[in-house]
Amino acid sequence: MLVPTLALVAALFVGALVIIFTDPETLRAWASFTANPGRALSLSWDAASEAYIALFRGSFGSRYALSETLVNTTPLLLAGLSVGLAFRAGLFNIGGEGQILAGFIGSVMVGFSFDSLPAIIHVPFALLTGAVFGAAWGFIPGFLKAKTGAHEVISTIMLNFIMLNVVLWVLKTEFFLRIGRNDPISKSVNESAELPKIAGEGLRVHLGIMVALAVAWLMWWILFRTTIGFRFRSVGANPKAAAYAGMSVAGTYIFAMMMAGALTGLAGATQMLGIKKFLSPGFSGFGFDAIALALLGKSHPGGIVLASILFGALRAGALTMQASTSTPIDIIVVIQALIIAFVAAPTLVRAIFRVKLRRSERETEGVLAKTWGS
Amino acid sequence: MKVELRGVTKRFPGVVANRDVNLTVSGGEVVALLGENGAGKSTLMNVLFGLYEATEGEIYIDDQKAEFSSPADAIAAGIGMVHQHFMLIPVFNVIENVMLGLEETKGMGRLDEDKASERLLSLSREHGLQVEPYAVIEDLPVGVQQRVEILKALYRNADCLILDEPTAVLTPDEIRDLIGVIQSLKDAGKAIIFISHKLKEVLEIADQIVVLRRGEVVGTTTPSETNEQELATMMVGRDVQLEVSKTPSEPGTAVLRVTDMHVRDDREVKVVNGVSFEVKAKEILAIAGVQGNGQTQLIEALTGLRKVESGNVTLGDEDVTGASPATLFKMDVAHIPEDRQADGMIGAFSIADNLVLNTYRERPFSKGILTDRSAIQRSATKLIEDFDIRTPSARSPASTLSGGNQQKMIVAREFTHAQRLLIASQPTRGLDVGSIQYIHARIVAQRDEGAGVLLVSSELDEIMALADRIAVMCAGEIVGVLDRADATREKVGRLMAGVRDEAPRPPSPPVAEGEGS
Amino acid sequence: MSSHSATVTTSRISPARARGFGIFFIFLAVAMAVLFGMGSGPDSATFGLNGPDQFADLPTVEIPAAGTAYFLAVVAAFLGGMQLARGFGHRIYLVLGVVVFLFIFAFLVWATEDNSLNLYGMLQSTLLRAIPLTLGAISGVLCEKSGVVNIAIEGMMLFSAFMGVIIGSASGNLWIGLIGGALAGGVLSSVLAVLSIRYRVDQIIAGTVLNIFALGITSYLTARVLVEYQNLNNPGTFRQFSIPIVSKIPLIGPLLFRNNILIFLTFVLVGAVWFGLNKTRWGLRVRAVGEHPKAADTVGINVQRVRYRNVIMGGVVAGLAGAYLTLGSVGRFDENMTAGKGFIALAAMLFGRYNPVGAFGAALVFGFAESLQNKLAILNVGISSELLAMAPYLATLLVVAGVVGRTRVPAADGVPYVKE
Amino acid sequence: ADEEPETNGGDDPVAEEEVDFKACQVTDTGGVDDRSFNQTAYEGMQRAEEEFGIEIDVLESQSDADFEPNINTFLQADCDLIVTVGFLLGEATATAAEANPDQLFAIVDVDFADEDFNDVTYPNARELTFATDEAAFLAGVLASGMSESGVLGTFGGINIPPVTIFENGFEAGMNYWNAEAGAAVELLGWSSADQDGLFTGDFEDQDKGKQVAQQLLDEGADIIMPVAGPVGLGSAVAVREAGNASMIWVDTDGCESASDICDLLLTSVMKNMDNAVYDTIVAAMNDEFEGGLYVGTLENEGVGLAPYHDFDSVIPDALKETIEEVRAGIIDGSISVGG
C-alpha cells in the first residue's frame, strides 16, 4: 500500500505543477516573481489547492459525491476486471470499447423490447444479454488467436472500430430507432429493466455497483480457487508448459477472451441499464481506462477494485473541479497517466521518496502481458 | 598466457556462489573445473569473463592485475568463453554471429561478410572446425553450433578459452572431435578451462582438475593421481554409486506401437520420416541420436503436442494417433519433457502448484471445480521429501530451484501417477552425478514395476546405463535397433553419425520376437 | 508451440495449406465471375491514369465491365489450378497478392461500370494515407527490433503533432516546427526508454501510460492554450515540390516525385532503416540486442545503450509521423486528431513483419482499403456507409488472421535486460 | 448549495458590471471547442456576456454519464438559464425541465417528443431547432451556378441527421438549379434517395478530411461542402492545393470561425445557433421567455447564407439575384426544400 499511496501523492504533485503552470494568472505572477514572490507562491497554492479540494469534494465530500464516485466506478470496475482476467490468461484485451458497445446493444435491446416483464426477470435478462453480446464479440479475437495466431492486440483494435460502425448501423434500423425520430438514438430501456437505485431517488448510484463487486469477488474466486482459474493462470504464465500438462491452450484463449468479453459486455449493460438508458453513437471511454486499471491493480481483482474506485473518484470529482475552478476536465486524464506511471515504476517512487526496499515487496509482481509473442 | 583468479568471492542476495576461490591456468594447459549443480562453476567463469563483478578478489593476466567491468574488457584481454547455454542468435547466420561486436565493415558501416568469412574459414581450417559461414544457426546441429562458439572466441584472438559444459549436448563422435580441437588449441599455446560433469572426459583431457563444492575449492588434483569414483566423492561430499544397478529386463506385451510416423517441424520441414518402433512393458527402449535428428518432434507428436502428418500410434490396443496430452495422461502415460524450463514447469508458480500441473483436476486436489489447496500442499510436502527436492518451502516459486531440483520436481510429478508408459526426454541433461544417479534409479524402478519406458537421450553413457534396447535415430529415420547386449559404444556412435556399416535391422515392421533373445 | 515459427526467408508451406491456397484462388475466381461478371451490365468502366504536369498524358482506359471480370476470373482460376497442380512454393504469398489484387480490380471495374474513376487519384490517396502509418510503423520497428515494445506510437504521434504546431507557429518557421515535433516524439520516447529500460516497468504499461498522458496533456493544453491563442495553431504546411524530369513520367512521376519533404523523407527512411537494420553494423547489433541481449552483452555490446538509442530514434520517427499530420498535411492541431492511426501503424508493423519495407507495404494495403472505401461511397455502389467504413478494419483483420498467421517476434521483445 | 462558485467568466472585466443574470451551458461530449454546435452556442452566450455583462458558465461532459450531474450542478448554482446542446442531451434536459418547473432551459437541436412521437413542450424549456436545409438549399443553388466542372462534392463526419440535413438541402438546391437552368450538375458523396453517402467516420481526423476531399476533387468536383466540423479544415488544404476549387463551410460563417481559409469559401451555410441562444438569453433577461419549439428558418434568419466575402466580386449578379429569388420562394412557400 505504501508505494501506491506515494505514487498517488507524486502524481497529484506533478498534476499540480501542470495546473499551476497553465493557469494564465498564476503564470503572469510567476513572470513577475522577483517583484512579488509571495503573490506567485500564494496564487500557485490557491490554484492547485482549490482544484484538488474541489476534486475531493466532488468525489468523497458528500453523499451525492460518493454516489457519483460509485456510479463511475461501476463500469470501470467491470471493464478493468475483464482486462485483468485476460492478462492472467496471457492475453491483452484492448477490445474493451467494442465489447462495451456490444453490451450496450444487447442490454438496450432487451431493455426496450419487453413491456410486461417484471423487473426481477427483466433486469437480469438484460444484463445477461449484454454479457452474452460482449462474450460473442470477445470470442472473435480469441478464436482468431487460437486458430490462426492473429494477434489479439490487432484484432481487438480492429474490432473496436468495426463495432463503432455496427452501432451506427443498428441505429438506422427501425427496430432500434425511436419511433418517428431520426436522431441516431435508440428507444430507451423500459423502467422494468432499469437497475434499481440503491441510495434513494436523488442519488444515481444503482445496483450495478453491487453486481460489479460481486463479480470482482467471483473473479478472485474463479482465478485462485477453481480449476478453471488454475488453467487460466497456467496458460498465461507458460502456455507451453500448460499444453504439455494437458491443458488446451487454444481452448483457454477462446474461453478467456469470451469471459473477458462477457465482463466488458456486463460493464456496458450496467451502464446502459443504470445510467445511459439509450444507445447512441460513439465510444464510451471506459474501455481504455480499463487497461490502466488492470495494470494499476496488477490484474488482481482486489487491486482492480481499489484502482477503479480511485478512477471513479477522479472522474466524479473532475466534474466538480471543472464547475468550481476553471480547470479543464482533461487534467484528470493527465493525473491518471501519472498515477499509473508512478505505480508501475516503484523504484522510481522509492527513489523520489527515498523509501527502503521492503523484503516482501521484492517478490515477483503481478502477471502481465509481456510481449506480442503468440 | 597465464590467467589467475585470486581469492574470488561472489555473493548473490542470500547465496554465496563462490568463496575465496583461487585458480590458475597457463598457456598450453587444460584445467578442468568440476562440481555439483550449483557449485558455482558458471558463476566463477562469468566473473572471469566480466559478466559478473566479483564481490571480493582479483584477476591477474600474466601477473598484471586486470579489471573487467564487462565482457568487452575480458575479450580485449584475450579471454574467450563458450557458454553453457550458447550465446548464439538463432536467426543470424554463422558469420553474423561470429563477427557480432567486432564487425568488418566497408563504407557507411556496411557489413563486409565476405571479409569476415575469409578470416573465419582460415581459422576454421587451422583448428579443424568445419562450418558453413552462411548457414543460419537455428538450422545447425548443436555440435556445429558449438564449433561456431569456439570460432567466435578464436575470432577474437582468445588466448584463454573457457568451455562451460561443452560436451553435454554432443555425440560421442563429436566429443572425440572436440577433444581433438582442444588438443590442437592446447598445442597452439592456448590456456583452456574446461567444465564438465563427465568424469571420463575430464580424466582424459585435463592437465589439472579443480573441484568446487558449495562455492569453495575442495581439492586440486591431476588425472594421474585420481579416478572417477574419487572425483565423484570429492564433488558431492559423500560416496556415490556411479553405475545403476539393474536386473535384466523381462519384457511383456507391447505398450506402445508406432508405425510409419511422419512429422513436420515448425517450419514445415519434414523431420520425422517413416519411423516405426514399439515399446514393451517392463523394458526400456532408448532412442539414441544426436540432438536435432527429429527426436524432439517425434516425442512431441507422440505426446499430442504436435500434429502427426501420417502414421499410427497405438497404446495397448487403442489408437492414440494425435491424442491430446490430456487423453494420454488419462491413459497413464507420463512424460518428462526435454526442455524442463520451457515445457515442464511454470517458473512463476509455487512448487506445490507445479506438482499438480496435470493432476489439478483430479481428486483429492479438486472437488468439482474447486481446488483443494491444503490437499495440494500436503501432497507437495510429501513429494518434496520423497524425491529429495531441495527447497526451503513448497510455496517457493519453482524458478528458484536449481536445474537439478527442477528436474526432480518434474520427475516427482510424473512418477506419482500410475503408469503404463513413461516417456523421458533427456531426463538428466546438465545434472550432476548425484542427481543423475537418483533419476536413473527411479527410471529403472519404474520399469521394474511394469511400465514401458521410452527414453530419449543424446548422452551415450545414459543410453548404455539404462537401455534394454537401443533404437538409433538419424536424419528423421531409425537407422538401427540394437539389443543392449549387442550394443557397443562404437557401434551406437557410428549409427548416430549415420553410418550404417552393418546391415541394420529393418526398422519396420517391428520384428517383435526376433529382438528379445 | 509455434511461437518460433518461420522467418520469411525460410518459411515453407505445408501441403494442406498449399491446397488451401489453391482452393481459395478458385473460390475467388468463381466469386469474381458470379458477382462481377454476371452482375455487370453491358457498359464499360472508364479509368483515368493521369496526374498533373506530365510529359505526355496517357489515354483514358475504357474497358468492358463484364468481359474484364470474366477474363480476370479465368486468370485467377488458372493460378488456382497451377497451385493445386504443382504449387508455387515459397512464392505463394506473391501469387496470393496477385490474385487478391485481381479480385479487387474486378470489383472496382464492376463498381465503376457506366462511370469513370480517377485511378491516379486513388493511388495518390493510398500513398498519402500510408505515410503517417508507415512512419509510425518504422518507429515501432526501431524500438522493437532492439527489444522494447512500443505501443505508445499513438501517443507520440499525437504529442508531436501538437508540439510541431505550437513550435512551428510560434517560431513562424516550419522547419523549426518539424524539428520541434520530432524532438517532442523523442522526449516522450525517452520517458518510455527510462521507464522500461532503467526502471524495468512493464513495457505495455509504460506505453499505455504515454498514450493516456499524451491524449490528456494535448487535450488539456488545447483547451487552455490553443483555444485562446488561435495564432499558435496556424503554422502552415510544407509545400510540395517536384523532382525535375522524373516527376514528369506519366502516372508514377507525379505520384512519387511530386510531394512534400515529409513524404520524400518517408521514402528515404523506409529504405534507410531497412538498409541500416539489415546491412550495417548498427543493424546487426540492434537485431542481436532484440533477439538475445545476453549474447550481445557477451561480445561487448552495451545492450542498454543500444536500446536507449533505438527507442529515442523510434520516438523521433513517431514524431515525424505526428508532424506529418499537422505540418505535412493539414496545418493545424485538433484534439485526438490521430484518431487511432498509431494503433493501425502498430498493426502495419506486425503485418509487415518488423520490416520497414513490409510495414510500408502493409500501410499501403490499409491506405488502399480506405481509399477504396471512400471511392465506393463516391461511386454510390449501394453498400451502406457504415459497412463500407468497416472495410479497412475488416481487411486488416482478415489479412492478419488469414494471410500472415504468426509473425516472428524479436525473441527478447518486451523483456527487460537485467545485468548482474 | 449556498456557496457562490467561481466561474469561467468570473474574471472577465466586462462582467464586473454586475447584471444579475447567469446563463449556463452543458456541452455534449464534443466539448466547448468543438468548432461545431457546442462552440457556436457558446459564442451566443459570450456575446450576451460582452453586451450585458451577464455571468456565464460552461460545463463539458466527458461521457454521456456526465450529462445528468452537470445539469444538476447548474441546478444548484443559481443559473437563470441552462442551455444544453445536442440530441444526446434530450432526455436529460427533458427530465430536468419537468422536475424543475422554475428553472429555465434551452436546448439546441432537439424537439422534445414522447415515446409515441407526440410533441411535448415544457413552459420552462425552449427547443432551438433549425431548418438548416433551407439555407443549404441556397448553397446548392449557388454551387451549381458556380461550378465549372458541373460536379459538386460533399461528405459528412458520420451519418446522422444534424449532418445529413445539410446534404439533403444541398442536393435539393442542385436539383432545383438543374431543373430551372436545364443544367446537369451532379453531386458526389451524398444521395438523398439512399440517405447515404461519403463519411469520414469521426469528427477528429483532419488528415482523412483532406484525403476525402482530394478524392472528390479527383473525380471532378470543384466545389466541396464538408459537414464534419474540424475535419473540414483538412479538406481546405486539399482545396487550396487544387487551386481551381472552392468550398462551402457549414454551421458558422467560416470567414469568422476559420478566417485563414476565407479565401476558399464561396459562402457558409449558417445555422445561427449563437443568435438563437443569444435571443433566448435576452428574452429570459426581459422576462419574455417562452417555452416550446423555435425553428430557425430563412424567414426568421435562424439559418442563412453567410456573405460571399472574397467571392463577392466573382459571383455573377444574376446568380446572386436568383438566390435572392429562391430565398423569397422558400420563405413564401412556393419553393419546397424537401427534395
Ligand SMILES: Nc1ncnc2c1ncn2[C@@H]1O[C@H](COP(=O)(O)OP(=O)(O)OP(=O)(O)O)[C@@H](O)[C@H]1O
Ligand atoms: N544471478 C544469480 N542470482 C542469484 N543467485 C545465483 C545467480 N546465479 C547463480 N546463483 C547461485 O549461485 C550458485 C552457483 O551457481 P552456478 O550457476 O555457478 O552453478 P554451477 O556450478 O554452474 O552449476 P551447474 O552445474 O548446474 O551449471 C547457485 O547456488 C545459484 O543458485
Ligand SMILES: Nc1ncnc2c1ncn2[C@@H]1O[C@H](COP(=O)(O)OP(=O)(O)OP(=O)(O)O)[C@@H](O)[C@H]1O
Ligand atoms: N534471481 C535468482 N534468484 C535466485 N536463484 C537464481 C536466480 N537466477 C538464477 N538462479 C539460480 O541459479 C542457478 C543457476 O542458474 P543458471 O541459469 O545459470 O543455471 P545453470 O547453472 O545453467 O543450471 P543447469 O546446469 O541446470 O543448466 C539455478 O539454480 C537458478 O535457480
Ligand SMILES: [Mg+2]
Ligand atoms: Mg553452470
Ligand SMILES: [Mg+2]
Ligand atoms: Mg416539442
